[in-house]
Amino acid sequence: MEVQRRVGPYTLLRKLGEGGMGFVHLAEDPAGRRVALKTMRPELAAREEFRRRFGKEAEAARRVARFCTAPVLDAGFDNGTAYLVTEYVEGPDLSAVVARAPLTGSNLEALAVGVATALAAIHQAGVVHRDLKPSNVLLSPVGPRVIDFGIAQLAETAVGAPVTVAQSMGTPAYMSPEQARGEQGTPAGDIFSWGALVAYAGTGRPPFGTGGVAEVVYRVINHAPVLDGLDERLRPLVERALDKDPGRRPTAQRLVDLLLGGAEVPVAAATAKVSETWTPVVPAPPAATRPPARPGAAPGGGRRLWVPVAVGALAAVLGAAVTLAVVRPWEPRGAEPGTPAVAGTIKALDSTFAVQIDSVVRQGTTVRLRWTVKNVGTVNSPIYNKFGSGALDNTVSRIAIVPPGVGKPLYPAQKDGSCECADVPVAPFEEGDQLQLWALFEGVPEGTERVDVDLGPLGTMRNVAVSSA
Template sequence: MEAQQKVGPYVLVRKLGEGGMGFVHLARDESGRQVALKMMRPELAAREEFRRRFGKEAEAARRVARFCTAPVLDAGFDAGTAYLVTEFVDGPDLSGVIQRHGPMTGSNLEALAVGVATALAAIHQAGVVHRDLKPSNVLLSPVGPRVIDFGIAQLADTAELPFTVARSMGTPAYMSPEQAKGEPVTPAGDIFAWGALMAYAGTGRPPFGTGGVAEVVYRVINHAPVLDGLDERIRALAERALDKDPARRPTAQQLLDRLLGRTEVPVDTATQMVSETWTPVLRPAQGTHAAAPPSPGHAGPGHAGASRAGGAAAAAQ
């Protein structure tokens, strides 16, 4: 019988993805629970500066409350491999759902807006900045959206890392103007990404268009976002979030308050409200690719087997 491959105390089940910083596997912990395990590339773990920052950033990520996120459960080193363990989220990513079934509307679009804002509030309260919020880093679980891969992008923000890796962090269509210009990234950068993400979810297209990296970055820095067709209530907040001046953007808490029409809404309350209004993403029968048409206000069914892992989502980018 073939020996099971392990990383630390975790048994690897199968590879889920690959990104600029490493590989993502579905794994099981010692109790048999499914988790997502992200192994950083060996050339990164070999660098002293990376090892120092890895421990610091992983510890910060573990302090993030698990409201609307895929929480970080563990981190460590094994035989020269740095690894990070997150909760496994069973659900397709937002990018795949929109590509397959078109824009979201109605209560699910609003639940997505609240859920991602709630996740950002929890992340920012822990002193962490996501830095790479994008559709593939939002998983649509049965109880609502879950944001993944927060904080780890900061590991690439060092001159010690190869240019090709550092360059992979951040996605132009969802990157704030200040990040695109190489300026310090703050929580306001995540708010800009929230606005771009909501525009994509509600219209099916990023607000600064598509194309080469240079042309998209130019639009992000210099052009107004295109929000035609976005639900008017969400659009008003997206416009504020996409302000070129980070000082004029709302905070994650202010987004929550305006979305829910209340003041200082606790993140646990917001999470419960998302769960109550969320329509779970349906899946086709196992082994098939057929899908029923999406119902009104629904994102549409996810792809069978499209779970990205706590999903691993964005594949450790």
């Protein structure tokens, strides 16, 4: 039997995974851009109630802002096959990473903020995730991305509501007590799942243990979570999220505010902060070749994102100044190490962009560049395929740095044939939209203190300071 190679206008490249609802494939759209395409199981699409609600639920999911999520791009039917298309996120899921070792330091904090930010964006669109679990959090080069929001509603449509735990999607260890009892999913249930997920990420264990479905569900409903070993900065907030009473749990927006020490922190600001502090996840080298830890270094690398015990001081820095420091990252940040105040406003690609070099950090002969671009014009000006080396390259592989004394530009490093750099989302880039991007460069002379940064169509930033890791 011939394997189906196309669904609607999309070409299937390879299967990425399989779940209770169907199959997920890496696919290409007609323009050659890569997307993730989920096909629903035929027995679901055969149900009239499922077909009736599919378009409605997919359209609701498309309203979710892209902040810390993999946005829904398209949905439809093809010869009886229902399919949903989302942005393709490069990176492992949380469960695959934690299977090696729990997250620590700035990456654990960034995960907590990033997933809370995604839930805030999802809930602001009137959608409930209902199936937040480690396999639905992908760790991209710029931070965690939540996927499959809104899918659980379709499962309920297929089996009839309310659902029992045996029918419900997801892993019982991350369900709220009310969802485990078969009650309707609510935003408060997603908050409980956030607490369970962060506890798992930080300890390597689900807070209600493992075992058979009935056993785990009983603990979720009746037992206190086991949080031994969880970072003490996160533990109080995780405990609040895991309250058995949904009315006592914080909202997603409140989680973001408490984590960042602000008030009504915009999801765009929180996303930028996550990207700024996130260190891309890479396989750990063998112990014999691993360099010794620097004295006093925080586990997990990177700068610490927040310190709840100093909420008063942090509020003065982030709460009062969050608009300047995060929402408007293209404005100079001063002389803080690793964040050169190099910025400019340029006209390009039929719009006007504010551009800032956020950091240029060197470790040995490797340099990490982070930069932010914001559309401050009045027209939509998509920027995908504008920074890559080819018409179908959605990365920033065209970006280059030029150290003094080096005769030619240095472009991002390659690993296994792929650019060690950020992908640019295949999406509109409208007035007020912004992205923080990154790239790794190798072969930079040791001792380099200044470089020129060539941002392709956005021009060149001259004499940018380089800080040491």
